[in-house]
Amino acid sequence: MASDAHPAARPAAQAGRAGRDDASARMRGRVLLLYALLSFACLLGNAGLLARDLHGASLPPVLFFVGALVDSCFQYLAVALLPVAVAHLALAALERQRGPLRGATAGVYALAVALGAALQIGIYGDRLIFEIFGFHVNGFVVNLILTPGGIASMGGDEASTRLFAGIAAAFVALQAALLALALRASRRREAPRWLRPRALLAGLAAMLGLTAVERMGYAVSHLVEYTPVLDAASALPGYLPVTIQGIARFLGVQPARSSAPHFHVASDRLSYPLHPIARGPHRTLNVVWLVSESLRADMLDPEIMPATHAFARRALWFRTHYSGGNGTRMGMFSMFYGLYGSYWFPFLQHRRQPVLLDVLQQDGYQLGLFTSANFSYPEFDKTLFSGVPSQQLHAFSEGPTWQRDRHNVGELLSFIERRDPARPFMAFMFFESPHARYEFPPESVIRRPYLEELNYANLKLEKNIGLIFNRYVNACHHLDSQLARVIAYLEQHALLASTLVVITGDHGESFMEKGRWGHGSDFSDVQTRVPLVLWIPGEAPREITRMTSHLDIAPTVLARLGVTNPPEDYSAGFDLLGERTRSMAVLADWNTLAVVDGRSKLIFPMHAAGFLQRRHATTADDVPLSESESRALLEANPQRWLDVMHDLAKFSGRG
Numbered sequence: 001m002a003s004d005a006h007p008a009a010r011p012a013a014q015a016g017r018a019g020r021d022d023a024s025a026r027m028r029g030r031v032l033l034l035y036a037l038l039s040f041a042c043l044l045g046n047a048g049l050l051a052r053d054l055h056g057a058s059l060p061p062v063l064f065f066v067g068a069l070v071d072s073c074f075q076y077l078a079v080a081l082l083p084v085a086v087a088h089l090a091l092a093a094l095e096r097q098r099g100p101l102r103g104a105t106a107g108v109y110a111l112a113v114a115l116g117a118a119l120q121i122g123i124y125g126d127r128l129i130f131e132i133f134g135f136h137v138n139g140f141v142v143n144l145i146l147t148p149g150g151i152a153s154m155g156g157d158e159a160s161t162r163l164f165a166g167i168a169a170a171f172v173a174l175q176a177a178l179l180a181l182a183l184r185a186s187r188r189r190e191a192p193r194w195l196r197p198r199a200l201l202a203g204l205a206a207m208l209g210l211t212a213v214e215r216m217g218y219a220v221s222h223l224v225e226y227t228p229v230l231d232a233a234s235a236l237p238g239y240l241p242v243t244i245q246g247i248a249r250f251l252g253v254q255p256a257r258s259s260a261p262h263f264h265v266a267s268d269r270l271s272y273p274l275h276p277i278a279r280g281p282h283r284t285l286n287v288v289w290l291v292s293e294s295l296r297a298d299m300l301d302p303e304i305m306p307a308t309h310a311f312a313r314r315a316l317w318f319r320t321h322y323s324g325g326n327g328t329r330m331g332m333f334s335m336f337y338g339l340y341g342s343y344w345f346p347f348l349q350h351r352r353q354p355v356l357l358d359v360l361q362q363d364g365y366q367l368g369l370f371t372s373a374n375f376s377y378p379e380f381d382k383t384l385f386s387g388v389p390s391q392q393l394h395a396f397s398e399g400p401t402w403q404r405d406r407h408n409v410g411e412l413l414s415f416i417e418r419r420d421p422a423r424p425f426m427a428f429m430f431f432e433s434p435h436a437r438y439e440f441p442p443e444s445v446i447r448r449p450y451l452e453e454l455n456y457a458n459l460k461l462e463k464n465i466g467l468i469f470n471r472y473v474n475a476c477h478h479l480d481s482q483l484a485r486v487i488a489y490l491e492q493h494a495l496l497a498s499t500l501v502v503i504t505g506d507h508g509e510s511f512m513e514k515g516r517w518g519h520g521s522d523f524s525d526v527q528t529r530v531p532l533v534l535w536i537p538g539e540a541p542r543e544i545t546r547m548t549s550h551l552d553i554a555p556t557v558l559a560r561l562g563v564t565n566p567p568e569d570y571s572a573g574f575d576l577l578g579e580r581t582r583s584m585a586v587l588a589d590w591n592t593l594a595v596v597d598g599r600s601k602l603i604f605p606m607h608a609a610g611f612l613q614r615r616h617a618t619t620a621d622d623v624p625l626s627e628s629e630s631r632a633l634l635e636a637n638p639q640r641w642l643d644v645m646h647d648l649a650k651f652s653g654r655g
Contacts (some may be wrong), residue, residue, distance in 0.1 A: 016048055025092035027186060028105055030110060032088055034182035036081055039116045042174065043073045047123050049132065061228040064221075064225055065235065067214035072236050080119040084112045109179055116175040121168050128238045136237040163290040163455065168415070182427060215242040270350050272651045273570035277355060282562030286499040287360070287538065290486060292479055293328065293373070294519060295436035295505025297321065299476040300531040303446065307484035308503060311533065315501070317543045318532040318576070322585040322596065323507045324550040326527040327520040329378045330588045331506035331550060336384050338571025340648060341588030348379055353387040355570045356554050359561055366425040368415035369391045372432035373402035400439040401432040402478050404620045409482045413489050429486070433479045434509070438471035444478035461517055469511045501535035502553065502558055511649035522596040523587050523601055524622045532577070536560060544576075547598065551583040552576045572647045586644060595644060600625070600633050 048069055087108050095101060116429050126136050170225045219242050221229035233239045297319075300307045321517070324334020330341025337343065337354040342364075350646055360367065375381040375393050385393060396407050413427050419425045433439060450470035461468075481504060490496045510526040520529045532548065536557070551573030558567075567573055574580040587594040594603045604618045606652040617630035634641075 014350050021079060024100065024105070025088075025095060028088060028092075028108065028250070031109070031179070031182045031186045032081075032084060034185055035112055035116075035179050036077060038178040038182060039119075039175065040073060040077050042178065043077055043120065043123065044545075047073055047076075047127065047236070050127055055309060056227060064214065064217050064229045065232040067210055067217070068236055068239065069208070071211045071214050072239060076119055076123070076238075077116075079423075080115045081112065084115060084581060087111060108312040113172065113175045113179055114353065116178070117168070117172040120171040120175065123237070124167065124171070130235070130237070131446065151640055168591075216632075219243055220245050234427050235553070239495065245430070261550075270346055270651060272347075272352060272354060273355055274650065275565060275567070277359065277570070278564045279359075279562045280564040282560065283537075284424050284493065284498075286424050286523070287365070287502075287557065288486065288490065288499055289426070289428045289502045290319070290431070290483060290504075291332070291429070291502075292431040292433070292505045294472075294509040295434050295476065295479070295508065295530055296508030296526055297529040297531050299434075299473070300533075304473055304476050305480035307434060307487065307518050308531075311483075311487050311503075311535070312531070314535075314541045316534040316536065316539060316541070316576075318534070318548045319543055319545045321504075321530060321532040322550065322587065323505070323528050323550045324586070325588045326507050326523055327589055328506045331530075332378070332384060334550040334588075335504070335553050337505070338551050338567065338573040340551075340572060340586050340593070342648060343651065344383065344588075344592060346652060348383050351382050351386045353385060354385070354554065355563075356558060357385065357387060359558060359563060360426050363561070364423055366423055368394070368412060368419075368425065369428040370394045370412050370415075371430040372408050372410045373397055373430060373435075374400060380485070384456035397432075399434065401437075401442070402439045402441055405431050405433050405479070405482050412486065416489070416493075416495075430506075431482065432477055433475045434472060436509075438475040440471070440474040440478040444481065445474050446477050447473045450474060455605065461512060465512045465517065468517070470510065472511070495541065496535065497537050499535070499537070500557060501533075502557070503531070503533040504550070504553070509585075520589060522622075523589075523592075523596070523603060528587055528594075528596075536574045536577075548576060549580055549582060550588070551572060552582070585642065586647075596620070602630070604635055 004577075011058075021360055044289055044434075051065060051069070079581055081472065091101070091108060093106050095104075112305070123486055130136050143538045217229060218538050233241060291404060299305055300309055323331040325331050325341040329344050333339065333344045333347070334341050336356055337347070369375075369388065369392055371387060371394070371408060374395050374397055375385065381388075381390075381393060393472055394408070394411060396411070398404065408431075412427050416425065416427055426626045447470035449467060451464050451467035454468060454471065487501075490499055490501070508525070508529055509519050510516050510521075510524060514522060516522060516524075521527070530550075532553070551571060552575070555567035555571050555573045556576040559577070567575060572586070574582060584595055584597040585594060592605055594601055597620070600617055602621070617625040619625065
C-alpha cells in the first residue's frame with residue numbers, strides 16, 4: 001500500500017496539515033481581532049451619546065468622562081467577547097488534533113456577531129432608559145422584565161415592540177457588516193502594522209495607563225467630594241468605582257466627606273407589629289380606597305378634576321401631602337403599612353400583609369379589590385394583599401387603560417351592590433389611566449393639542465413634552481369621571497354616612513420640570529407630591545396645609561377601626577386627626593432614602609445597593625445645594641438621622 005511504501009511521508013503530511021490549520025487559526029484570530037476593534041469604535045459611538053447628560057459641564061468632568069467611556073467600553077467588549085475568544089482557542093486546539101471542522105469557523109463568527117449585537121442593544125436600551133428616567137438598568141428594570149405583567153405595566157404597544165425589534169435587527173446587521181469588513185481586510189498577506197503584536201501590546205499598555213489615571217481621578221474626586229466627576233461617572237452603566245479613604249486615613253489625610261448616617265433594613269427577620277393589636281369600642285365603617293397611578297398633587301384642580309375637587313372641598317383635603325416614594329411599590333407600601341418604603345423588600349420576602357388587612361379580615365369585612373394593572377406586578381399579591389384569598393383579587397388589564405378603569409369601576413360598584421348589608425365591606429381600586437401612555441376617550445379631551453401616539457422607541461421629549469403633558473391632563477380628566485361614578489353611587493345609596501373614603505395617588509409624575517420625564521428617577525415634588533382626600537363620617541370639611549405623608553394614612557384608618565395601640569407599634573406614621581404633626585417626610589426608592597422638611601431635601605444611598613449614588617441635597621423646591629450646604633444640613637440636626645435609623649431598624653427585629 002502507498003502508506004507502507006512511503007512511511008516517511010506521514011510526518012511531512014501531518015506537519016503540512018498542522019501548518020495549514022495554524023494558518024487558518026491565525027487568519028480567524030486576525031479577523032476576530034479586527035472585528036473587536038471595529039466593534040469597539042462603534043460601541044464608543046453608541047455609549048458616547050450618554051455624554052448629552054453632561055451638557056454645561058466644565059473641562060475636568062468632561063475629560064474624566066472621555067477616559068471612563070473608553071475604559072468602560074473596553075471592559076464591556078472584553079466581557080462580551082470572552083466566550084468568542086475561548087471558542088476560537090478551543091477550536092484551534094481541536095483543529096490541530098482532528099484537522100479542519102466544517103462550519104466551525106462560521107459558528108465562531110456567528111457567535112461573535114450575536115454577542116456583539118447583544119452588547120450594542122444592551123447599551124442602547126440602557127441609554128434610552130437613562131435619558132428618559134435618569135437611572136440605568138438596575139434591580140427595578142430587571143424586576144420589570146422578569147415579573148409577569150411588568151412590561152405590560154409600562155404601556156408598551158405593538159408599534160413600540162416592532163420599532164424595538166427593528167432597532168435590534170439593525171444592530172445585528174451592523175455587527176454582521178463589521179465582521180464582513182474584518183474578513184475583507186484580513187485577506188491582505190501582511191497584517192497592518194497596528195495589528196502586529198508590538199502595536200497591540202502598546203495599545204494594551206496605553207489602555208491600562210488610561211484606566212489607572214481615570215480610576216485615580218475618581219478616587220481623588222471621591223475623597224475630596226468633587227461632585228462633577230462623580231456625576232460624570234454615574235452617567236456610565238455599571239461603572240465600578242475605586243475609593244481610597246482607607247489609604248488616605250492611613251497616610252493622615254482626612255477625607256472631606258463628613259460622617260453620614262448609615263441606613264439599612266435587615267431582611268432576615270421581622271418584628272411586626274411590635275405588640276399585639278388591641279381594640280376598643282368603635283363605630284363600624286365601610287372602607288372605599290381609591291388610588292390612581294401617577295397622580296400628582298396639582299391635578300386636583302377644578303378644571304382638570306372638577307368632581308373630585310368638589311368632593312375634596314366637602315371632605316378633609318390635605319394640601320401638602322407626600323407619597324412614601326417616587327414609584328408604585330414604595331408609594332403603595334407606605335400607604336398601607338405606614339412604614340418607610342425601604343421595608344418593601346423584607347416584607348416581600350416574608351409575605352407579610354399589613355396590620356390594616358389583618359384587622360379588616362378579623363372583623364369579617366367583605367373584600368373586593370380591583371386593579372387595572374396586575375396584582376402580581378408590582379407584587380401586591382405577595383405584600384399588601386398576601387393574606388387575601390385570590391377570589392377576592394380582581395385584575396382586568398385588557399385594552400386601553402381608560403377602558404380598563406371604566407370596566408373595573410363597574411365591577412367595584414357591582415361588588416358593593418351584591419354585598420351582604422349586614423357586614424361591612426372594603427372596596428379597593430387601582431386606576432391606571434394617568435400612567436404613561438396616558439390614555440383617554442375622545443370625550444375626556446380638555447387640552448389640545450396633544451401627542452396622538454406615544455411611542456417609547458422614538459420619543460423626542462424636548463420637542464413633544466408639552467404635548468405629552470396634555471395627554472396626561474386629559475387622562476386625569478377621565479380619571480375624575482370614574483372617581484365621580486364611585487362618589488355618586490355612595491351618595492345615591494346613602495353610604496357616605498357609614499363609609500370612610502380614601503382618594504390619593506401612588507406617586508407623582510414629572511414632565512421635564514427637573515430634566516426627567518415620568519417617575520422613579522428623583523425625589524422632586526412633582527414625582528412625590530400627591531393629593532390626599534379623606535372622607536370620614538362626622539368630620540367637618542377642611543383643608544389641611546401642614547406636611548403629611550402616606551405613612552399617616554394607615555394609622556388614621558386603623559384608629560377609626562378601633563385600634564388602640566399607639567401608631568408606633570406598627571408604623572412610622574401619625575394619626576392625621578391626632579395631636580402629633582410631622583416636621584419631615586421620608587421617601588424611598590429601590591436604593592435611596594430622602595428626608596424632606598419644609599426647607600430642604602437630603603438624599604442618601606441605602607447601604608451597599610446604592611454605592612454609585614452619593615449624599616446630596618436640594619432646597620424644598622428642588623434647587624440643588626452645594627456640598628458645603630449639604631454638609632451643614634446634615635450636621636445641623638443629628639437627632640433626626642438617629643430617628644430615621646431607629647425607624648428603619650425597629651421592625652426588622654434589630655430595633
